[in-house]
Amino acid sequence: MVDETCKVLEHEDIGAGYRSLALAAPAICAEAQPGQFVHVKVPALEPSALRRPFSIFNADAASGRLELLYKTVGRGTLALNAVKPGDAVNVMGPLGHGFPTTCAGAPLLVGGGFGVAPLYFLARMLKASGAEPKLFVGGRTKADLLALDRFAELGVEVFTATNDGSAGVQGLVTDPLDDEMIRLKGEGKAFELFACGPDPMLKAVALRATGSGSKGWISMDRHMICGVGACYACIQKTVRGNSRCCIEGPIFRAEDLVW
Amino acid sequence: MIDMKVNLGGLEMATPITTASGTFGYGTEYIGAVDYAKLGAVTAKGIRVEPWPGNPMPRHAEVYGGLVNAIGLQGTGVEHFLDVTVPWYADNVKVPMIVNIWGGSVDAYAEVARRLTDAHHPSVGAIEMNVSCPNVKAGGHTFGQDPKVLAEVVSAVRRATTLPLIVKLAPNVPSIVPYVKACEDAGADALSMINTIPAMVIDIEKRRPLIANKTGGLSGRGIHPAAVKLVYDAHNATKLPILAMGGIYEAKDAIEFFLAGATAVAVGTATFTNPNVVSEVYDGLADYCGRHGFAAVRDLTGALEV
Numbered sequence: 001m002v003d004e005t006c007k008v009l010e011h012e013d014i015g016a017g018y019r020s021l022a023l024a025a026p027a028i029c030a031e032a033q034p035g036q037f038v039h040v041k042v043p044a045l046e047p048s049a050l051r052r053p054f055s056i057f058n059a060d061a062a063s064g065r066l067e068l069l070y071k072t073v074g075r076g077t078l079a080l081n082a083v084k085p086g087d088a089v090n091v092m093g094p095l096g097h098g099f100p101t102t103c104a105g106a107p108l109l110v111g112g113g114f115g116v117a118p119l120y121f122l123a124r125m126l127k128a129s130g131a132e133p134k135l136f137v138g139g140r141t142k143a144d145l146l147a148l149d150r151f152a153e154l155g156v157e158v159f160t161a162t163n164d165g166s167a168g169v170q171g172l173v174t175d176p177l178d179d180e181m182i183r184l185k186g187e188g189k190a191f192e193l194f195a196c197g198p199d200p201m202l203k204a205v206a207l208r209a210t211g212s213g214s215k216g217w218i219s220m221d222r223h224m225i226c227g228v229g230a231c232y233a234c235i236q237k238t239v240r241g242n243s244r245c246c247i248e249g250p251i252f253r254a255e256d257l258v259w
Numbered sequence: 260m261i262d263m264k265v266n267l268g269g270l271e272m273a274t275p276i277t278t279a280s281g282t283f284g285y286g287t288e289y290i291g292a293v294d295y296a297k298l299g300a301v302t303a304k305g306i307r308v309e310p311w312p313g314n315p316m317p318r319h320a321e322v323y324g325g326l327v328n329a330i331g332l333q334g335t336g337v338e339h340f341l342d343v344t345v346p347w348y349a350d351n352v353k354v355p356m357i358v359n360i361w362g363g364s365v366d367a368y369a370e371v372a373r374r375l376t377d378a379h380h381p382s383v384g385a386i387e388m389n390v391s392c393p394n395v396k397a398g399g400h401t402f403g404q405d406p407k408v409l410a411e412v413v414s415a416v417r418r419a420t421t422l423p424l425i426v427k428l429a430p431n432v433p434s435i436v437p438y439v440k441a442c443e444d445a446g447a448d449a450l451s452m453i454n455t456i457p458a459m460v461i462d463i464e465k466r467r468p469l470i471a472n473k474t475g476g477l478s479g480r481g482i483h484p485a486a487v488k489l490v491y492d493a494h495n496a497t498k499l500p501i502l503a504m505g506g507i508y509e510a511k512d513a514i515e516f517f518l519a520g521a522t523a524v525a526v527g528t529a530t531f532t533n534p535n536v537v538s539e540v541y542d543g544l545a546d547y548c549g550r551h552g553f554a555a556v557r558d559l560t561g562a563l564e565v
Contacts, residue, residue: 001291003534041532048480048508050321050531092292092534223317225326226531228292230284232304232333233318242312242333247288 001095001228002027008087009065016143017072018114019081020057026064028093032056034122035098035196035219035251038066039227041090044079052076053224053246055117055196056094057147058124066091069117069146095227096250099217101125105190107133109156110177110205112197113144118219120147122194123156133194134159134180138173138201142166173197174204181212193254195219209254216254220245261548262555263541265299267523268448268500269423270355270385272299275556276513276541279478279504279527280305280359280387280427281330285344287351292534295352297541302357302525303344305389308371310336315471320460325479325506326528327458329472332361332392337371341378348382355384357425361392365415368402373419386422387502388413391429391454393476403429403454406441413445425502427451428493430482435489436496443497450493451502451525453486479528480506487519494520494561508536510543517544517559 006023014020028038039051058067072078083089099122107126109119116137126133138161139145145167151158159176160168169175184191195205196219209216222234222245229247236245237258243249265275277300283289286301295301313333320327335344340358348356358375362368372386390403390412402412413426426442428435430453442450455476460469468474486505493501503521507513508529516524529536544556553559 003292046323048324048529048532050326223319225319225328226282226284226288228284228288230288231282231319231328231531232284232313232330233328235313235316235318235333241310 001093002031003090003092004028006066006089006091008083008085008089010085011083014146018146019070019072021068021070021080021083023066023068023089023091024064025059025066025091028091029059029061029064029066032059032066032094033098034101034125035118035217036094036096037227037250038068038091038093039095039224040080042076042079043087043089044082045076049076050225051092051227052080053227055219056121057117058121059094069114071114092227096246097248099194099251102129103131103192105192105214106184107131108177108180108191108193109133109135110173110193110195110197110201111135111137112173112201113139114146115195115197115201115219116146118196119194120150123151123154127154127156136161136173136177136180138162138197140164173201174208177205177208181208185212190214193217203259206254206257206259218252218254218257220249220252220257261545261553262557263545264555265523265557266500267385267423267502268425270300270357272523273354274299274541275523275544276537277302277357277502277523277525278530279525280389282527282530286348286356289530289534290351293530294538295354297538298354299523300355300357300384301352302387303359304334305332305359305361305392306334306337306340306371307332307360307362308337308367310334310339317469317471319475320469322460322477322481324481325477326531327460327470327475327477328455329470329475331472337374341374341380345378345380345382349380356382357385357387358383359387359389359427361389365412368412369415369419372416376420376422383422385425386416386420387425387427387451388416389427389454391427393455393457393474401429403438404432406437409438410441410445413442413447417446423448425449425451427454429454430456430485430489435492439493439496439499443499447499449500449502449522450497451504452493453482453489453505456482456485478505480508482506483512487515490516490521491519491563507540510540510547513540513544514547514559517556518561518563520561522557522560
């Protein structure tokens with residue numbers, strides 16, 4: 001973990017309240033693993049304001065370019081909208097435990113909305129390890145399906161679902177996921193599930209992992225304060241009791257989660 | 260070179276700065292982000308005899324100038340603390356630990372103090388008794404809200420330990436003086452103040468409290484002047500050394516505490532935003548002593564002109 005003052009490289013509005021932020025963060029990128037997060041001091045907030053945690057969309061160790069993908073949901077993200085290329089932003093990270101980057105079977109990545117954020121970095125590292133990840137992504141509407149071009153560039157096959165049917169199948173992301181799980185089971189092939197998104201989706205994926213006897217890796221998001229395990233604010237119930245998302249997670253094994 | 264050493268009721272501290280209990284985990288979480296050489300002690304999160312799960316989520320709400328929390332003292336029990344936490348700490352951190360303790364009864368306070376003392380672990384430098392957490396209603400009353408009850412629990416812990424004994428007082432009392440006197444008479448070696456101030460935040464759209472516990476404790480920038488006043492009042496009432504905390508975000512805030520009567524200070528909520536605050540306070544304090552002709556930081560204690 002390092003505390004790095006980063007120059008903003010790009011900050012783009014990608015529509016529907018989503019933004020992509022690129023920072024020069026060589027020290028963080030050198031250590032980052034998929035599924036880890038960074039804790040950002042938002043410049044436009046009052047100096048005593050808490051940091052805001054963000055999943056790492058991509059961390060390129062060679063160039064030092066750190067990319068975040070976020071939705072404007074509250075006071076902190078709204079204030080973050082104001083940062084411009086050239087600004088300095090203080091970032092702590094990488095923090096928490098990430099996803100494994102090797103997979104015994106077929107890696108099935110499941111994202112809901114901006115929950116795809118940590119899955120791009122994961123897909124890239126899985127590809128580098130020789131695995132062939134597939135992405136299942138859902139949203140309310142087409143505008144909630146993010147960064148599909150980036151996954152396409154990686155050569156990741158993408159299955160989409162929207163509640164209103166404006167893209168992909170009409171329904172839930174678990175619909176195409178179920179089809180693929182059934183297909184793989186039928187062929188006697190193993191798979192692992194990797195998920196990030198809203199709680200109901202995570203629960204649905206975690207139960208599919210445990211129910212099918214597969215490994216599941218679930219990214220839990222709880223309101224954080226410190227980001228390093230010191231304050232015990234970001235609690236998720238697990239088989240071990242009240243676990244801290246920031247340090248014992250954010251990636252948990254599906255079978256460890258208590259819903 | 261300013262002499263930064265202080266003695267807090269028998270605890271020798273290489274610098275007058277520690278961490279506020281509950282904001283610094285069990286002491287190792289901030290390795291890599293905080294310069295531990297600038298700390299005279301690390302104050303760990305509260306422990307009791309048995310493990311405790313803490314409160315339901317959500318446990319905090321950010322407010323302008325601070326933070327309202329109701330973590331609820333989630334923590335490991337004393338056995339795990341002594342078997343695992345303290346050895347791990349000792350392997351990684353070289354400054355003494357102030358162990359914050361709590362319990363649901365007088366006997367439970369004494370028990371955890373006794374076990375910490377009997378372990379004779381060199382890293383355990385002092386005990387801080389939490390008699391003022393606003394978020395856990397153990398035993399039906401808060402020990403820090405009645406001077407008689409306070410004297411009883413402090414006396415019991417005093418009998419159970421030879422370690423320096425610090426009592427952390429509640430800020431929400433009409434006058435701090437009877438509590439200060441109760442601690443003094445019961446054999447405390449030092450006082451720490453202030454704990455968080457009872458507080459509440461409401462989500463007006465949902466018409467619900469933002470914190471699952473409904474109420475919590477306010478910490479951060481906003482409570483600092485209230486804390487300075489209580490330290491001033493306590494220092495005027497006792498010779499016991501005072502560990503002051505509440506809204507230290509920069510050296511100026513710590514210096515106010517020393518002038519009001521503090522012997523040492525604890526940085527808390529500010530660390531969440533700026534882990535470098537410990538170093539900034541240390542450097543600013545040394546600079547201030549130099550500029551104002553104080554050879555030792557301990558000479559600042561109570562150096563207020565009134």
